Amino acid sequence: NAGVTQTPKFQVLKTGQSMTLQCAQDMNHEYMSWYRQDPGMGLRLIHYSVGAGITDQGEVPNGYNVSRSTTEDFPLRLLSAAPSQTSVYFCATSQTGTRISEQYFGPGTRLTVT
């Protein structure tokens, strides 16, 4: 049982390049989400999904796309990277999206855009 895994752990991109951050979970959780963490700003929600085939925008969705074709995977795509997207990205999952449900966080992907 690996929990929540994220790949890669580190990535450097040039402005305008595209890439996909991977998130996978083996806990059969319905709810998955992506956050970015920036110094002094806490975690901000980018996109989330309440189940396979369903996605919705969070607080800071611009510049990011997501899809949820399976319960296990929730990739985050950057179509044209910008320096403002330099951040640490965390994927989180929970059994459901309900308020009491504990969210399990992956180890994070540190992205630098030059």
Add this chain to the structure above:
Amino acid sequence: GEDVEQSLFLSVREGDSSVINCTYTDSSSTYLYWYKQEPGAGLQLLTYIFSNMDMKQDQRLTVLLNKKDKHLSLRIADTQTGDSAIYFCAESNQGGKLIFGQGTELSVKP
């Protein structure tokens, strides 16, 4: 919109108590959470409190909630060097989305 505020830094001596404070604006928040982030790691849920509770204790951790003032605190008794981390306050809104504070970096000096 919803907002959660925390002070950014706290420094204490080993063995002392640490108190980390948080204020929030959403009066409809039902659950409030404390997460811990160790260096290079993701966030780990420490504890949570339901809004109809004033206090929750779990071993060395005590959570106090003042719903009238929208103020949440986390007290760590007998703070150890292993408690050094960033502590995030969060509240959940509709659908279970979490709104996080900026995080408080706790530094424990021997």
